[in-house]
Each structure stands twice: as structure tokens, then as C-alpha cells.
Amino acid sequence: MGKTLKEIAQQLKNNNKKVQLIYAFNGNGKTRLSREFKTLVSPKVDMDQEETDLKNKKILYYNAFTEDLFYWDNDLKDDAKPKLKIHPNVFTKWVFEDQGQDRNVVKYFQHYTDDKLNPSFNSKYTIKDNDERERTVDAFTEVIFSYNRGNNSIAENIKISKGEESCFIWSVFYALLEQVVNVLNVAEESDRETNQFDNIKYVFIDDPVTSLDENHLIELAVNLARLIKSSDFELNNVKFIITTHNINFYNIMYNETKQKAGYILSRLEDNTFELNKVQGDSNRCLSYHLYLKSELETAVANNQVKRQHFTYLRNLYEKTASFLGYTDWGDLLPGDRDVYYKRITNFTSHSTIAGEVIAEPTPQEKQTVKLLLEHLINTYSFWKEE
Secondary structure, three states: OOEOHHHHHHHHHHOOOOEEEEEOOOOOOHHHHHHHHHHHHOOHHHHHHHHHOHHHOOEEEEOHHHHOOEEEEOOOOOOOOOEEEEOOOHHHHHHHHHOOOHHHHHHHHHHHOOOOEEEEEEEEEEEEOOOOOEEEEEEEEEEEEEEEEEOOEEEEEEOOOHHHHHHHHHHHHHHHHHHHHHHHOOOOHHHOOOOOOOOOOEEEEEOOOOOOOHHHHHHHHHHHHHHHHHOOHHHHOOEEEEEEOOHHHHHHHHHHOOOOEEEEEEEOOOOOEEEEEEEOOOOOOOOHHHHHHHHHHHHHHOOOOOHHHHHHHHHHHHHHHHHHOOOOHHHHOOOOHHHHHHHHHHHHOOOOOOOOOOOOOOHHHHHHHHHHHHHHHHHOOOOOOO
16 A cells, blocks of 8 residues: 555655655656645645745745646737747746846756747736826736747747747746755845745756757756755755656766665555655666566566556566667567567557556466566576676
8 A cells, every 4th residue: 555645745845855856657646746745835825925925935846837837829810929928926927027037048948949049028018007097017928939040031920849848937947946046055144135035945846858858858957956966955954856757867866966865656556656765876776777677576576467567567678679779669579579569558558538447467468577577688688686
């Protein structure tokens, strides 16, 4: 029997480590965990105050809900000027209006995407006072993107990709996080440029690397790790919880922040969860393919093979195929490859029909997991402990 995400959130909160790094498959509860943690630290009773006053914030968090603050107006009527709308909240108001961080946001965004891709902000709008007089105020409500093709040719009003959009939103968050770290590293509160961050004690970051190419992923991870390392834990006691589905990001963060252990979040068959501590260096225990191998070996030895272990087996084959240069993980399968391929795929594919449920593995299917695991280990030179 596992734990609820609320219980795991409490476990993370109780831990006094500066950095807690968590790996999980997509769909295994990372974003939900970030919400549970946020609710635990800042209960909903504080929402009204939280939305209007940054000074009362105890936690900064980046997840899929952060991305929901930005949404597209696709100009469906004229199909001419798609724009990314900014839903104002305490974070966006602080970054853009109070601190004028738009230039830094653009700098980070272009660094991770393309320096020819230019965001332009609509930074003013007109309001009416109580006496009906109009006045212009600063605000950042939308972003329009253009692309400089060279030779004085500019593509105006373009809609950027989902990956580029994620990079833009991350750049907004990172600009804020960088300022928070720098401000809280000043020992005397009276000497800080602002006291808006004095109550922040947690930063929860969920998967900031979606759709990034490998080079930019590495850069983002190294930059984030450097910023986290610069945060003076003895002075400000700010704790960082980072979750990801990307093993490269995980390993870079693990090495760069000099962790001694990481965590793997798993969802069990009964929809409870486990947070397992993983000891060792990234070349051995913290390499995720070795975690998969260990989990499969344990399940086979205890005759506890479940549907999830077919997913583990497929992932292990995929990672091995990628490492060895095969284009298709099925090429590593023994004998009648099509039979094994279909059997694994049947258990690892998501159901497309509501209510459709794949039965528990039969004894023969459990034996298939054992056979294919042994084949992979024995054929492709996995390290074996003497």
C-alpha cells in the first residue's frame, strides 16, 4: 500500500534538504504533487491575499498551471494577428510592471530559442477613473512575436511553437527566480532592494524542459543548477523541489547540485504512490535504465509482474536501443519479434475507449517479461554484479 500525494507532499515538506530531485514518468503525478505541495504550504484560505500581495507568498512554483497564465488569441476572425495573452496575477505583475524585467525575459527566451525571434509587449492600455476621465497606465497584457529573416525581411505576427511558448513562460519564471535568489542572499533585510520575498521558503519546479532540444536542455539545467547553488541555504533556508520526466535533465541537476541521493515517484496499481530514495552516483544507481532493470528483476523474482512492468520493460528496451544506435527497440527482441512486440505494446499503450481495461498479465505473459529481461541482459552486455 502506497501513500497519497498529500502524504508525499508532507514528506517533502518535512525534509530539511536544500534540494530534492524527483524523477517520474509522465502521468505519474508530478504536476498533481506540485499542487498538493503548494496547497500544503499556502492553504486556499489565503488565496485572496495571495493573489494580490507577493509579500505573503511562501512558495514559488512552476508547473502546467503556470503555463495556463498564458493563452493564445488566434484572431480567428481575420486570421492575421495571433497574440499570446498574459493573464495578470501577482507574478506577472511583479516581473513586468513593478520590476521591468521584460528585457531579461526576452534575453533568456532568445538564448534558449533563436535570437531572431522577437517578442514585443503591449505595455500600455487605457482605463477610466471614477470621474470617467481616461488615462493610460503601464501593463503587460499580450505578446506579439516576429521573426527577423535577414535582408530587412521580417515575418510579423507569427504563432510560435509549443516548445517556444514553454521557453517563453519559463523565461518569465526564471527572471523572477533569479531576482528572488539574489535578494534573499542579502543578509540584512533592511539592506535588501525589496522585502517582497522575505517569506518565500520553497521553490517547486515541475518539468521546465518540455520540447527543448538537447543542447538547450543541458544549458537550462546547468544555469538553473548554478542559480540554485548560489542560493545561501544557511542564510535564507529556501528549499528547492524539482521534478522531471527527462533523465538527462535529472542527471545534470543531480551532478551539478552535487546530490548524494535522488527520488523516483511511482504510481501503483491502486492509484497510490511511492517516493523511493535512490542512492549512489549517476553512472550507476541514478541512471534510470538501471533502476528499471532493478525493478523488473525484483518483480520477476517475487512473481509480482504487473501491467506497469511491461512499461518498464519497453522503456528499458528503448533506452538500450537508443544507446546502441538502433532505430527501433523491436530490433533487440529475440526470435519471433512481432509476437513479443505486439504483446508488450498491448500492455503499454493507453486505452482510447472509456472503460476499456487490459486484463492482468497471465502466467505466460509474466514469463514473457522474465524471458525478455534475461535476453536483454545476457545479449547486450549489461553489467552484472559478481
